[in-house]
Amino acid sequence: MGDTTTVRVEGRLLRLSNLDKVLYRGAGFTKAEVIDYYSRVAPVLLPHLAGRPATLRRYPDGVDGPSFYEKNVPRHAPEWVRTVRIETPGSARGNEYADFVVVEDLATLVWVANLAALELHVPQWTVGPRGGRHSPDLLVFDLDPGLPATIVECCRVAELLRAELENDGVPVFAKTSGSKGMQLYAAVEVSSPERTSVYAKELAQRLAREFPELVVSTMAKAARPGKVLIDWSQNNPSKTTIAPYSLRARATPTASTPVSWDEVEACERPEDLSFVAEEVVVRVTHGGDLFTGLHDEPARLPA
Structure with a gap:
């Protein structure tokens, strides 16, 4: 040893x-x-x-x-x-x-x-070559299912979020968390560090009002059984999110795995979107990085 x-x-x-x-x-x-x-x-x-x-x-x-x-x-x-x-x-x-x-x-x-x-x-921001801190360049939504909900319900919420974001001219990419849920990412340009949090919170709260049987936007555990929390707080500049392709500390070596929207729409069982290290390597070998292009055209969030 x-x-x-x-x-x-x-x-x-x-x-x-x-x-x-x-x-x-x-x-x-x-x-x-x-x-x-x-x-x-x-x-x-x-x-x-x-x-x-x-x-x-x-x-x-x-x-x-x-x-x-x-x-x-x-x-x-x-x-x-x-x-x-x-x-x-x-x-x-x-x-x-x-x-x-x-x-x-x-x-x-x-x-x-x-x-x-x-x-x-x-975090959802980068530093420059001399360590200067840049404004956020990513908008992220962390979808966290409350039992008995699973990643299947997260996929349904992801589709709702995608429709709203694309309606605002914001292309969005999806990945599993490697644990129970998933995350959505969009590349953005913002005029202030708080803008992504404000926008994400407004969108999460709106979907919680429109789909109360499926979505919650508050952290209160009591509100979450069977529903999906849209955690907008990951956009706080002091917070971090699991990186794409990072392993997770689960019983098996699952990883946070970029997935296609076809896979999201087709997901009917939790196993459909759970990938261990060896499977991720195969996916990358044959399909490359499904997050390629994420930063190509950063979107301007609506005012």
Whole structure:
């Protein structure tokens, strides 16, 4: 278990440890397989991490053990790992800032995978080459089903949201959360950092009024059984969302997987839109990145 292996990744020397450690006990999925998965999806994953300060969710003893969110870069990080200092007002630990990792090359991705950072969470905004923070470039809706609702109900809500967004001239892309729900993304240009939150909240509340049997827009647990929460709050600049292609800490190594609208419309069972690492690699190999084009023509949100 304590064995280490030194590998060269894009000219960087990396020491990998505990490669045979099982991180997904239910599937016998090891750290070596986690690193292999991330290496194989790197061409489609890295564009969605580039320029975005990453919050790592680490599981050193696997998904059945304790986990922790890591914003500050570990002290033993190689000097070539890009970091960016971001103010963190209201931090639970009282820190004024954190030095986040920016994962934008294969060597850094392999390095964080070796930390057992199974989940990669990023904000809806990027930083510039010198760390300057840009306005949000993504609008996101997180669809969270309240039991007994499942991703099937999320798909029906996603179709409603898509119709509203496209009516406003906003093209939208869909992905599974890799857990119970799904997320919708749209590339946008905004005049103020708050604009995406305001727009998302208004749209979520409108659909909750129009489809009260299916949609809720408030966090109250009591309101959610059998319905889908449209979580508009993910657009708060201080919040992050699971990155496309990131693994999730479930019983099996599922991943947050971009899906086509044909797949969304055809979804009738939760299994229809649940993908584990090996399936995601096959999808990418044969179909490329279904989020290609997301940033091609950012939409102007209506005033």
